[in-house]
Each structure stands twice: as structure tokens, then as C-alpha cells.
Amino acid sequence: MFSRRTRQPELSPLLGAPEPRAVVLVLPGGSVKSHGRPLSIVEWSMRDLAKRVAGEGAGQGVAVHLLRYRFRGWNGEDADTAADARWALAEIARRYGDVPVALVGNSLGGRAAFAVAGHPSVVAVAGVAPWLPEGEPVAQVAGRRILILHGDADRSTASAALSLAYAERAREVTPEVHRLEVPGDGHFLLRHAKDCWAATAEFVLAALGSAETPARLAAADLRTPLPVG
Template sequence: MFRAQRPRTARLTPWEGDGRVTGVALLLPGGFLRSRRRPLKAAELGLRELATGLADRGRPHGLAVHLLRYRYGGWNGADADTAADTHWALDELARRHPGAPVVLIGNSLGGRAAFWCAGHPSVAGVAGIAPWLPSGDRVEQLAGRRVLIVHGTADRSEASAARSLEYALRARRVVPDLARYEVPGGNHYLLRRTADINALTT
């Protein structure tokens, strides 16, 4: 007898705090263009220090920090699984913390999900760290949000700095409150400048 596999579900890490939540930071890790396997734990590790810093500074002000654990490790073409999971997370956060504004902070693949889902009514701002922003992705959903993009100039991955620059220039037409910073010589992972990037994002 074969045992039927239960469908995978996206999950939010717990909020380590108490009291009234006045705002939420939702962290979205990177991943692969295509993968039906479980997400790599290493993708979360890159955001762990940022999550800790946000939680420490935000706890006195009612900031809840959550990291989204996707169903799958990949975007997966038209299925856009990463964005679908992000939309689920935003609906769930609106249920848990009614009225609390959310800032999406996405790395690489998670950056694309953040920008795709920026039109959700709970979202007040979006930050992309080396975000994957292919040509042709919509920008209209950013209207009324605050936007930050940080990218290394030597990023030669699919999520290249040239693509995020092209996206930012188009987005400026609908969201004047947009800032894009370049890290000279930084590659896709930006490991040598983690502390600076975390401080800027926070």
C-alpha cells in the first residue's frame, strides 16, 4: 500500500513577542527558478541576521517579524509558487494582525515575490535585496508604497543589477518614493557587505 502524500503548505515562523502588533516585517528568502523540492535551509540563513536585528529594534514598537517558508524551492514558471505563498502569507497576517501595515523584504527570488505582491492592501513598503526583477514585470502595484532596492554591481546572475535598474527606472513613474542603492563590486550574495545592507534595510 502506498501512503498518500499530504499536500505541502506554506508556513510563517512564529513571532517572538507579545502585546499589540502595530506593524509587520515579512521576510522572503531566495530560491530557484524551477524546483518542486523543499526550499533549501541555506536560503533562510541569509536573512536570519536581518530578522534578528529587526526583531530587536522593533519589539518595543510592536513590530512582528515573520519569515515565510515556501511550499517549494522554486518560482516554477506560470505557477509563480513563491508569489502564491506570499499572497497567502499576507492574507494570514491580515487575519492575525488586523490593520497592521506590512513591509515585504525579499532576497533574490523572494524579491520578485515581494514586488509582485506589493498591491496587497496590507503592504506599505517593499525592500528587495538583489531582487530578481525580469523585464516586463508590472510596476503599477507599487503606487503608494515605499520602495528600496539594493544590488551589487557585479551581480551576473539571472537576478542581475541591470535588470533591477531597468525595473526601478520604470517604477519611478508610479512610485516617486523609491531608492535604489548599488554595492560597488558586490556579487549576487553580497556576503562581504551583509552588515551594511542589513542596517540600510532595517
């Protein structure tokens, strides 16, 4: 068994292009506070997205890693999840050099993704039902391309209202902030998971390819419904 002192974060095996020209780092969800092991079911919930991005992006040199955290929780001022995400960005740079990175974070992982967006390799951040508490800083997202997907019925700690407030503040520091609401879905986005993954993949691959955000995702209204079907 790992102790708190010796446990280390890990990157999953590489998916997609074997010699990446760009990388998508997927950050799964977790708990507000816990030093227990991350739950494997949370990682598995993001595997369909990781495989989709890898399959669609391999031709443009995009690869995907999923981050395995040391601990299940954010853990207050320790911000363990963000620390692990910073480690992952440094490790990607060590392995592949100066390649652009797009971050995709779900729930707890969404908070981590936005927290580390100021890293020089990061060009885009996609938050899927991200946990963005009141007052979460936005200065670090300056110059990044942002997409937030959130169920309009999410009343959890990571509520839709909080991500809307975050998106409004983020627009003060970066012009390209898009937010789509998933009608009738809660925090786990069970009814429209495939549509969420399709939109996320489309967004990050456009960002990594230096292409414009697809028109169907580039909504000015931060409460635009997610295109489905």
C-alpha cells in the first residue's frame, strides 16, 4: 500500500500518435477532501472521451494521456489535484518537448485544469461539469481558449450556476470563452455523454490544430444549449 508520503501521480499509457506533436491531458473527477486512492470508476468514465480524441486526432499528431492522481481529494489549501496536474505538464514536456497541450477536466479535474491553465504549454481548457467554487481565480486563463459544458440541472457542489459565474469572469481576461448547457442533465451528464464527448473532442482538436473553434460550439451566449444528435 502507498503511503501519503511515497504515493506518486502517474500518466496512463499513451493513446493516439506515437510521436506526439500535441497532447491532450485528461483530468478525471474526485472528491472535495480525501487522501484515499482515486476511484477507478471515475477514471473509466473518461476513457471513452480519451479514446475518441486519440482516434480522431492521431492523424494530426495528437496523443492523449489520462492523469492518475495520488489522492482522491482536492484537500483544501494543499490543492493536491492541481499539484498533480502541474507534475503531469512537466512530465509531458520532459517526454515530448515543447508541444502544445489541451486540458480536459471533469468535475474536480475541471478545477485542476483551470488552476494550472497558466502553464506555458497550455493552449486550451475544456471543463466538463467543472467544480469552480465562488471566487476561483481567472487571471491564469488569459490567452487560452475555453469551453465549459454543464448540465443545467446540476445542483451539486460543482453547480451550473458557479461555472456560469466563472465563465463570465473569465471573459474579462480572455476573449474566447464558450459555455454550453446540457438541457435536463445533472452533474454526471448521463443522458448526453456522447454529445458532450463529441463537442469536447471537436473543441480541443481545433485548438491544437490552430483552427477556429467550430461555429456550433462558438456561442456568444454562455447559456447556449449543447448541440445534440
